[in-house]
Amino acid sequence: MKSILSLFQSIAANPNAHIREAKKKTGKKVVGYFCSYAPDELIHAAGAIPYRIFGTKDDIRLADSHLQSYCCALVRGGLEEALAGRLDFMEGTLFPHTCDSIQRLSDIWRLNTDFKFHIDAVMPVKLNTKSARDYMIDVLSDVKIRLESGLGVTIGKKEIVNSIKDFNRIRTALRTLYEIRSTTPGIFPPSAIHDIMVSGMVMDRGEFADRVEALVEKASATAVDNAGKPGKRIMISGGICSHPDIYGLLAESGGDVVFDDLCTGFRYADGNISTDADPIEAIADRYMARAVCPAKHLSNTARAEGLVDAAKKHHIDGVIFLLLKFCDPHAFDYPYLKQALDDAKIPSLLFEVEDRMPPEGQLRTRFETFTDML
Amino acid sequence: MTDEKKASDPRKIKSVRRMKEIMTNYYIGAKTARENGKKVAWITSGGPVEPLIAMDVIPVYPENHGAMIGATKMGVDLCEKAEEMGYSRDLCSYARADIACATINGGPIGGLPEPDFLVCCNNICGTVLKWYEVVARYYNVPLFILDTPFVHGKFTDAAKKYVIQQINEYIEFLENVCGKKADPDRMDEVGRLSVEAQRLWQKVLDAAAHKPAPISAFDAFFHLALIVTLRGTQETVDYYKGLSTEMEERIANNIAMVKNEKYRLLWDNLPVWYRTRWLSEKFASHDACLVADTYTSAWSGVLHLIDEDNFLESMAVAYSSVYINISLDMMIDTLKKMIKKYDADGLVMHSNRSCKPYSLGQYDLSRMVAKQIGIPTLIIEADMVDERSFSESQIETRIDAFMETLKA
Numbered sequence: 001m002k003s004i005l006s007l008f009q010s011i012a013a014n015p016n017a018h019i020r021e022a023k024k025k026t027g028k029k030v031v032g033y034f035c036s037y038a039p040d041e042l043i044h045a046a047g048a049i050p051y052r053i054f055g056t057k058d059d060i061r062l063a064d065s066h067l068q069s070y071c072c073a074l075v076r077g078g079l080e081e082a083l084a085g086r087l088d089f090m091e092g093t094l095f096p097h098t099c100d101s102i103q104r105l106s107d108i109w110r111l112n113t114d115f116k117f118h119i120d121a122v123m124p125v126k127l128n129t130k131s132a133r134d135y136m137i138d139v140l141s142d143v144k145i146r147l148e149s150g151l152g153v154t155i156g157k158k159e160i161v162n163s164i165k166d167f168n169r170i171r172t173a174l175r176t177l178y179e180i181r182s183t184t185p186g187i188f189p190p191s192a193i194h195d196i197m198v199s200g201m202v203m204d205r206g207e208f209a210d211r212v213e214a215l216v217e218k219a220s221a222t223a224v225d226n227a228g229k230p231g232k233r234i235m236i237s238g239g240i241c242s243h244p245d246i247y248g249l250l251a252e253s254g255g256d257v258v259f260d261d262l263c264t265g266f267r268y269a270d271g272n273i274s275t276d277a278d279p280i281e282a283i284a285d286r287y288m289a290r291a292v293c294p295a296k297h298l299s300n301t302a303r304a305e306g307l308v309d310a311a312k313k314h315h316i317d318g319v320i321f322l323l324l325k326f327c328d329p330h331a332f333d334y335p336y337l338k339q340a341l342d343d344a345k346i347p348s349l350l351f352e353v354e355d356r357m358p359p360e361g362q363l364r365t366r367f368e369t370f371t372d373m374l
Numbered sequence: 375m376t377d378e379k380k381a382s383d384p385r386k387i388k389s390v391r392r393m394k395e396i397m398t399n400y401y402i403g404a405k406t407a408r409e410n411g412k413k414v415a416w417i418t419s420g421g422p423v424e425p426l427i428a429m430d431v432i433p434v435y436p437e438n439h440g441a442m443i444g445a446t447k448m449g450v451d452l453c454e455k456a457e458e459m460g461y462s463r464d465l466c467s468y469a470r471a472d473i474a475c476a477t478i479n480g481g482p483i484g485g486l487p488e489p490d491f492l493v494c495c496n497n498i499c500g501t502v503l504k505w506y507e508v509v510a511r512y513y514n515v516p517l518f519i520l521d522t523p524f525v526h527g528k529f530t531d532a533a534k535k536y537v538i539q540q541i542n543e544y545i546e547f548l549e550n551v552c553g554k555k556a557d558p559d560r561m562d563e564v565g566r567l568s569v570e571a572q573r574l575w576q577k578v579l580d581a582a583a584h585k586p587a588p589i590s591a592f593d594a595f596f597h598l599a600l601i602v603t604l605r606g607t608q609e610t611v612d613y614y615k616g617l618s619t620e621m622e623e624r625i626a627n628n629i630a631m632v633k634n635e636k637y638r639l640l641w642d643n644l645p646v647w648y649r650t651r652w653l654s655e656k657f658a659s660h661d662a663c664l665v666a667d668t669y670t671s672a673w674s675g676v677l678h679l680i681d682e683d684n685f686l687e688s689m690a691v692a693y694s695s696v697y698i699n700i701s702l703d704m705m706i707d708t709l710k711k712m713i714k715k716y717d718a719d720g721l722v723m724h725s726n727r728s729c730k731p732y733s734l735g736q737y738d739l740s741r742m743v744a745k746q747i748g749i750p751t752l753i754i755e756a757d758m759v760d761e762r763s764f765s766e767s768q769i770e771t772r773i774d775a776f777m778e779t780l781k782a
């Protein structure tokens with residue numbers, strides 16, 4: 001188990017380095033994308049590697065002449081990566097429509113970079129009507145056509161079905177890992193799930209499917225001695241997490257992250273795609289049904305219901321809201337989600353991050369205060 | 375200035391009084407709707423209000439309310455209240471001010487009348503979606519979302535089909551919440567009035583192409599209220615007819631809004647509501663007039679896409695293509711046309727912390743304007759309602775410096 005985990009850890013620590021290697025090894029093309037509403041299933045079906053862009057870990061300089069400071073670190077950091085030439089392994093980029101910032105980033109990106117192609121997938125914002133579903137199918141069909149011309153391939157039904165099967169293997173395995181972590185806290189090192197998720201968004205999906213299934217097998221057979229003091233059961237809720245250090249810090253402060261509601265977490269793993277229906281329609285249907293992101297609308301209360309249900313199901317002692325500063329969709333949802341947790345008597349902590357983390361000492365104190373309170 | 379002097383000032387636009395009257399009556403009507411057996415709907419500024427008017431529903435605009443809060447300088451208090459409620463300071467200040475206002479019936483008019491239902495059209499931003507979800511939970515009323523896909527270069531056939539389907543869903547929704555059938559003849563009539571009002575509004579704005587400009591963007595910010603809130607009514611048509619006639623008279627009498635107009639500037643983004651006066655005087659002191667802006671023309675800028683004989687469907691497509699729902703390379707076309715039409719010497723961009731869809735991309739736009747048209751841009755970092763993000767001394771220095779380069 002250790003060797004697979006350390007592989008994921010090294011990939012997550014430096015996805016750019018990994019993808020350069022993988023590109024060389026497999027000869028596959030790479031298509032960058034933002035956000036979990038970009039249909040990476042179609043990129044994989046086109047024989048390319050879908051590569052999720054997480055933003056830079058370095059200072060942001062070049063992006064500052066394109067984006068104001070009141071823009072989230074993901075958008076600014078993503079642009080920085082592109083402008084600095086660190087994404088030159090990519091053929092093109094796939095932009096889904098999520099928030100106002102991503103939507104403008106798409107324009108700025110298209111006008112200031114010279115990747116071979118640029119695809120906007122302007123998905124519906126509502127996910128609860130028939131016309132939205134019809135429109136989503138139209139958008140996905142269009143993405144397919146544009147990927148075909150961008151990559152110079154044709155994507156047959158068979159390829160999409162096969163891709164879907166790979167993704168179903170991946171998501172099934174990921175959910176199993178989530179289950180294992182929840183029932184056996186401490187089985188993985190603190191940031192392992194984070195590393196696995198990041199790896200799963202940048203690796204060749206076929207290879208990832210094999211590795212992650214192997215991991216499930218190993219983990220299921222691993223007995224854990226949990227005699228040590230069990231930590232408080234923590235759930236993290238928010239957008240993307242690019243600071244895996246917090247898992248370790250939390251663990252040292254007496255909190256085990258056992259579940260999450262993150263965009264780079266469970267929301268990506270949620271829901272399989274039907275293999276009985278037309279494949280594009282099936283992809284759309286997963287999007288309509290999976291755990292909803294705050295930039296989309298399923299109902300006025302869907303997110304709070306999902307959060308409280310998950311917290312109860314996983315016997316959560318406390319929730320940490322990990323929000324990226326300047327992220328509007330998440331910031332709007334925070335007060336009502338917190339209220340819903342309060343009503344369910346589940347304590348929560350708001351933790352807002354900019355591109356840089358606060359000093360470790362300060363973090364530790366905050367986490368310790370929180371876990372002590374639980 | 376005393377009132378007396380104001381009244382005798384030939385530069386003062388006379389229609390202002392009538393506008394205040396209409397808006398006062400409108401808000402009284404909205405606040406007493408319940409007693410009069412009328413329904414109230416809250417709707418976003420870019421949303422299709424025409425079906426509401428046709429159904430005899432009183433439309434209420436939280437954004438217009440936000441602007442009033444800003445103009446009356448009540449923004450900071452309310453924004454802080456929202457922050458206490460857990461809403462981040464980085465969120466749109468219209469939303470923050472308005473969400474807080476509802477809980478205390480505060481603000482300039484003691485809070486907005488409670489909605490019977492909500493209509494949210496995201497052609498202006500994703501913020502309104504989240505904001506209206508908050509409102510829908512708070513008042514526990516139905517919410518209709520009109521989802522207008524963002525236009526990156528081209529409004530696709532699929533998007534067109536989607537918005538047209540939603541217009542039908544919208545009418546159905548209205549029939550349900552109002553408990554009556556929509557009357558197609560009445561709808562046609564409202565559509566016709568809406569188009570006429572938009573035409574007249576554009577005519578008013580066009581007057582500023584004359585040198586010297588008889589009206590400035592700062593005046594347009596004020597006179598905009600009706601085209602946003604009550605387009606589709608005869609009253610609005612009459613009002614803009616009067617305003618337009620007044621503009622013709624001003625042109626005939628060579629009345630300039632800025633006394634010694636020498637420099638003509640274009641404004642981008644929402645107004646800085648609590649400082650419109652200060653800004654306008656500041657620029658006037660440099661003999662500069664802000665002759666036009668990208669904001670107030672949003673309510674008539676898509677007129678060419680509306681087909682009066684097929685109002686509802688063409689409206690849906692047109693409203694999806696408003697200035698803020700299109701990509702930067704489409705915006706630059708509009709900007710270029712405006713710069714040319716109004717013969718602008720410079721561009722003033724309000725980088726508005728509150729409004730990301732309007733503000734992100736401004737740096738690129740300003741470079742495109744410099745390169746393609748050769749006029750300079752001044753970027754002012756501020757916020758439309760939250761005065762805490764406005765630094766007077768800094769902005770004054772920047773304006774002075776910018777004007778010096780223009781004069782050089």
Ligand code: SF4
Pocket residue numbers: 072073074075098099100101102239240295324326327328329330
């Ligand atoms: S949803 Fe939030 S984190 Fe994601 S790009 Fe938009 S503002 Fe940034």
Ligand code: SF4
Pocket residue numbers: 437466467468469498499500501502644728729730731732
């Ligand atoms: S100011 Fe901008 S973010 Fe706020 S409601 Fe208006 S368009 Fe949306």
